[in-house]
Amino acid sequence: MSLFKSIGTLTLGNVISQGIMFLGIIFLSRVYSPEEFGVYAVVFGAVTVMSAVSSFRYEMTILLPRQKKTSQLALQFALLTTFTISFLGLLIVSALIVSGLLGLYWLVVPIAAFMSSIINVGSFLQNRNKDYKRIVGVQISRSLLFVVLALIFSWFSDVNNGLVTAMLISLSLTALFLLVVDFRIENAFKRIFSNQKFIFWAKRNSKFFYYSTPAVFVSSLASQAPIFLLSILMGPGLAGYYSMVQRVVMAPVMLVSSAVNNVYMQSVTARLASGKKIHFFTRSLIKKFIFPSLILSILMLLFFHFQALEKLFGEQWKGIDILAMVMIPAFLVGFVGKSISGFAVLRRNELGLIYQIVLLGSVSLAVILSSTLLKDEIFIFMSISLALSICFLGQAISILRISKKIDESK
Numbered sequence: 001m002s003l004f005k006s007i008g009t010l011t012l013g014n015v016i017s018q019g020i021m022f023l024g025i026i027f028l029s030r031v032y033s034p035e036e037f038g039v040y041a042v043v044f045g046a047v048t049v050m051s052a053v054s055s056f057r058y059e060m061t062i063l064l065p066r067q068k069k070t071s072q073l074a075l076q077f078a079l080l081t082t083f084t085i086s087f088l089g090l091l092i093v094s095a096l097i098v099s100g101l102l103g104l105y106w107l108v109v110p111i112a113a114f115m116s117s118i119i120n121v122g123s124f125l126q127n128r129n130k131d132y133k134r135i136v137g138v139q140i141s142r143s144l145l146f147v148v149l150a151l152i153f154s155w156f157s158d159v160n161n162g163l164v165t166a167m168l169i170s171l172s173l174t175a176l177f178l179l180v181v182d183f184r185i186e187n188a189f190k191r192i193f194s195n196q197k198f199i200f201w202a203k204r205n206s207k208f209f210y211y212s213t214p215a216v217f218v219s220s221l222a223s224q225a226p227i228f229l230l231s232i233l234m235g236p237g238l239a240g241y242y243s244m245v246q247r248v249v250m251a252p253v254m255l256v257s258s259a260v261n262n263v264y265m266q267s268v269t270a271r272l273a274s275g276k277k278i279h280f281f282t283r284s285l286i287k288k289f290i291f292p293s294l295i296l297s298i299l300m301l302l303f304f305h306f307q308a309l310e311k312l313f314g315e316q317w318k319g320i321d322i323l324a325m326v327m328i329p330a331f332l333v334g335f336v337g338k339s340i341s342g343f344a345v346l347r348r349n350e351l352g353l354i355y356q357i358v359l360l361g362s363v364s365l366a367v368i369l370s371s372t373l374l375k376d377e378i379f380i381f382m383s384i385s386l387a388l389s390i391c392f393l394g395q396a397i398s399i400l401r402i403s404k405k406i407d408e409s410k
Contacts (some may be wrong), residue, residue, distance in 0.1 A: 054082045145174065
């Protein structure tokens with residue numbers, strides 16, 4: 001499958017998946033309050049952070065080996081670490097619940113995180129096999145399940161938070177499908193607890209543990225930090241607003257940039273293995289997405305100017321369009337920068353960690369200072385947008401410089 005055909009397949013799948021989610025959110029926003037969305041965003045954020053590190057990023061090593069047999073070893077090790085860390089997380093959360101420090105509903109986090117990790121491992125396996133249709137199918141199924149279940153649970157008053165419950169079940173059903181179908185085909189569980197080669201594989205790819213794992217932990221924490229901090233400093237209502245704006249404004253980034261990045265990482269890995277240069281490939285990819293990002297930014301500005309979001313979501317979301325407008329700069333830069341976010345595949349894991357630490361610090365500082373000093377919703381969102389824009393731009397420049405140095409060293 002050619003590069004652009006692969007990107008097209010993933011992009012189309014993302015469009016359908018996000019389209020289902022967006023249409024679902026229109027209905028869900030009328031039956032769930034900003035506060036309920038805020039609680040869901042906090043729980044979902046905790047799941048995101050935990051699932052991001054549960055495999056120690058060894059799922060990325062599935063892409064590296066030339067031989068299929070070695071890639072199966074990488075897959076098995078990723079599954080083993082995911083299960084182990086998720087189980088330990090479940091024990092810790094259970095102990096905190098028994099001691100009275102956490103509520104019972106926090107059991108959702110380690111369980112949902114395990115299911116999310118399984119889906120993530122599966123995406124890397126499918127990426128290696130260039131089975132982009134399966135990636136698309138998983139995305140669409142997961143979105144559809146979440147929306148349908150959340151709407152159903154909104155009819156029952158005895159369900160504590162329908163959004164959280166729908167998230168858990170949709171993740172579980174999707175992960176179970178992968179466990180039964182994809183991982184069984186790959187013999188992923190054959191001698192998984194007795195394979196002596198795991199120690200060799202862990203040491204050989206130790207950079208993923210020492211650098212990529214902290215990097216993705218800090219990265220996921222940085223993406224969720226505004227929600228956590230806004231919920232603490234300003235209440236779950238504003239956290240719900242931010243989660244909704246983030247979902248709407250950054251949706252095109254997820255639609256296109258994530259699809260491009262998946263193919264970019266696979267292509268760069270293949271080019272490095274065959275001795276081909278990567279700087280020109282990286283630079284040309286960036287250039288192709290500058291103009292579309294400008295056009296989409298203008299269209300979004302017009303969309304929000306006419307208060308389209310408030311009309312879609314209902315009166316309880318009053319003022320959401322203004323908050324969405326100030327987040328457009330972050331979208332503009334992120335649309336391009338996130339297309340080539342691949343420090344790990346360039347073997348510069350340590351720089352990826354440094355970047356994520358800077359991102360977390362910048363975003364957190366922006367939220368804390370603006371919430372404490374200004375206490376104005378618009379200025380808070382402007383501060384977050386500025387911090388994200390600067391960091392996304394810095395990431396793109398760094399990737400370009402690294403790819404150039406790699407080519408020069410050949």
